[in-house]
Every structure is written in structure tokens, then in C-alpha cells.
Amino acid sequence: MPASRDSPDVEATNALQLFARWLPVELSIERVAELYGRQSDWWRPEYLYLVLLMRFARRLAMQEKTDGFFPTLLRTGYVVGPRKSFEKTFSLSIEADRETLGTLFNLEEWRLNAAEGISLLGNIGSTWPTSTGTPLRFSTDSVYVDLESCLVLLDLYSDFGQEQRDGPIVNVRARHFEETIQSIIDISPWAPTKSLAEMRGRTLRHSRISITDIDAIGESSDTLLLVSAKSHPFTWEYARGGYGAVRNIETNTKKAVAEWTDLVGRISARPRGDNFDFSAYSKFVGVVVLPFAPYLSNPAEIADAARGLPAACSLAELEYWLLSPQNPESN
Incomplete structure (x- = not known):
């Protein structure tokens, strides 16, 4: 009506x-x-x-x-x-x-x-x-x-700076996307405690060597969720299926998943560092999140980060997974 x-x-x-x-x-x-x-x-x-x-x-x-x-x-x-x-x-x-x-x-x-x-x-x-x-x-x-x-x-026509790789516009877009992901986690059963939330954005170090920073973070029982945010804009050229635009997103996504999987594996193997202590967790879930679901010519090449959660997923897919009944803490 x-x-x-x-x-x-x-x-x-x-x-x-x-x-x-x-x-x-x-x-x-x-x-x-x-x-x-x-x-x-x-x-x-x-x-x-x-x-x-x-x-x-x-x-x-x-x-x-x-x-x-x-x-x-x-x-x-x-x-x-x-x-x-x-x-x-x-x-x-x-x-x-x-x-x-x-x-x-x-x-x-x-x-x-x-x-x-x-x-x-x-x-x-x-x-x-x-x-x-x-x-x-x-x-x-x-x-x-x-x-x-x-x-x-x-x-x-609000996709300003879509071709830029760095600079103020990209930084603003990236920061906004990271905060958006965290706000969704914060109202889900995976919301972090205050002390854990303070880890977001902090550069983690092992033996005085910087290893990474966390774009968004969450927890559920003994499981730690670590998110790497990739704020790639959904451009007209990508929507058209332009070969270069689609290939670049796929290549960058695969690279990001490989790097993030390796980093999360290293943190899981050594959960205590110079400025962080994740030793209370026995399970680690690392996921790369984009504003949209990326096209992958062979999705099987990328394993799931957890049951029902692709290692590279859209923000909407992450939100659905956070609230999914298959996760005991989501009930």
C-alpha cells in the first residue's frame, strides 16, 4: 500500500x-x-x-x-x-x-x-x-x-576512484568497509569481548616482526574469527563481464586467500605474540570478505574457511553464516 x-x-x-x-x-x-x-x-x-x-x-x-x-x-x-x-x-x-x-x-x-x-x-x-x-x-x-x-x-556514478590502487579515496573506502564488517559481527553471536575488539586494526608482532593487522574480528566459544577485508568496488566494467576486470578480481582474490590462510595458520601455530595472546582459542577461522561475491572460474580451488563459509565470500554471505543455525553459538 x-x-x-x-x-x-x-x-x-x-x-x-x-x-x-x-x-x-x-x-x-x-x-x-x-x-x-x-x-x-x-x-x-x-x-x-x-x-x-x-x-x-x-x-x-x-x-x-x-x-x-x-x-x-x-x-x-x-x-x-x-x-x-x-x-x-x-x-x-x-x-x-x-x-x-x-x-x-x-x-x-x-x-x-x-x-x-x-x-x-x-x-x-x-x-x-x-x-x-x-x-x-x-x-x-x-x-x-x-x-x-x-x-x-x-x-x-558514485564509484569515484575505482581505478585507484592507493591514496585517500581508497583508504576511506577500505576503512569504511572494515568498520561495516565489524559492525555486523558486533550484533551477531560472534561479537568479540571488549579486550578482543581492541585487537582490530592493531599490527600483530612475533619476535618484534610485524606479521599482519586484523580488519575485523569475532569469537564464538573456543573459535576465533579473523577477517581480511578487500573493498574492491563493483564497477560497471566488472558487471559487464569485462575480461580484464573479472580476471583482476579473481587473481587478487586467490592471492588474498592464499596469503590470509598462511597468516592465520601461523597465528594458530603460535597464538601468543609480542602484543597479542590468542592461546585461549583452539580453532581459528580466517576469511577474506569482499563487498560482493567474486566470480571464480574454478571455485573448488578455494577451500571453505569453515563449514558453510567460503574462504572468499561477500559481506552478505558472511552475515548469513554468522547467524546460521549450523553454528551452535548462533542459536
Whole structure:
């Protein structure tokens, strides 16, 4: 059943109940910019034009003279405006956002314009993998701004820094993924004690030699769970099945599993080190976790880390395993 909201466009004496399929929410562009450390290349033109278009659509929907637009937005997910004046009004909206977005996007010079944006957004999207089409559609007299399409495309174009191997963007993404994994473990039966939780992120040492650090950690009875997080982004090229993208993820995953299995084996053989003591545990489970399940041409090459848990798995697979009835501590 669609959500119900009182329409803001009618007086209280003539209250109207409006059934809505879409409800507007606020998105903080400031937080996105902060996440990427205000680097000059953190955004792509498509992303910026989508933000500008969504801000324009909000202004269009809230104009006093467009009384029917807000209910239309709630029911259909798009707003409608006159085609004849669209480019001019879009230009005025861009101008109104010049100072705010110019700072957030580190624009040294304002080279963007409505005509360029309309052209770019008119050819946006992907046929494979399938994605929503252009958020701008025109009829003889009107222009339709599809905000659902804007939101989907905004998500697709939020893969900043996907080709970077190191640097601030990769570090932020990696840290966020590690914290996400740990937060899932923390609300499961495998939640670590306070003292064990302090081991996360610490560089473990044997005989003054650094061996590794733990991205996420958990425990269940006499079993210690050690997680290595690999925050590889799920890119369009990977979704298309591009040979290079798929091969690189598979190669890196196999390498990560081999290295992590060896490290966990060494810790199991010598559970007490310079700055850690895992001697209370008799079983050690080491797993490599990705945001998505990686394609493996021969899955049998990678053994399970534990019953029902692949040595390389997605975050969703790990979460399912943590709560699985096959684990005595999960009941």
C-alpha cells in the first residue's frame, strides 16, 4: 500500500489525502565531498549535472505557481515543466548553485552550462549492464524530470576512484568497509569481548616482526574469527563481464586467500605474540570478505574457511553464516 500524506497544497479546511509512491528525502552533498577529502577529481561531470538537475527539479516542484507539481512528484516520481523556457530556467538554477557547489566540487572555473548538461544527461545510462535511461524526457511543449532515474544514476556514478590502487579515496573506502564488517559481527553471536575488539586494526608482532593487522574480528566459544577485508568496488566494467576486470578480481582474490590462510595458520601455530595472546582459542577461522561475491572460474580451488563459509565470500554471505543455525553459538 503506498504511503499516505496530507497534501501541502490545500488548505486545512479542504484537507486532501494523497497516496504517494515516492517521498522526498534530503541527500547531503557536503557529506559526500567530505568523504572524498575535497580532492579536485573526486566527481565526474555526469554526477555534478545530476546533482544540479535534482536541485532544479526541487525548485520547480516547490514553485507557488506549479500547484499540481508536488502531488505529481509524490505519485509519479517526476516533475513537469515548460519545454520552451527549460534551458533558461535550468541555467538560472545552475547560477544559483554556483557558490555552494563550486566550493564542494572544487571548481576553479565555472565551465558548466545548461546546454552541455542537457546534452550529457540525454545520453546517460547503460544498455549492459542494464540501467535506467536519461532523466530528461521531452514532449512537444513539456520537459519531464525523472527523479527516480536521477537517484539510480547518482548511485551508479558514485564509484569515484575505482581505478585507484592507493591514496585517500581508497583508504576511506577500505576503512569504511572494515568498520561495516565489524559492525555486523558486533550484533551477531560472534561479537568479540571488549579486550578482543581492541585487537582490530592493531599490527600483530612475533619476535618484534610485524606479521599482519586484523580488519575485523569475532569469537564464538573456543573459535576465533579473523577477517581480511578487500573493498574492491563493483564497477560497471566488472558487471559487464569485462575480461580484464573479472580476471583482476579473481587473481587478487586467490592471492588474498592464499596469503590470509598462511597468516592465520601461523597465528594458530603460535597464538601468543609480542602484543597479542590468542592461546585461549583452539580453532581459528580466517576469511577474506569482499563487498560482493567474486566470480571464480574454478571455485573448488578455494577451500571453505569453515563449514558453510567460503574462504572468499561477500559481506552478505558472511552475515548469513554468522547467524546460521549450523553454528551452535548462533542459536
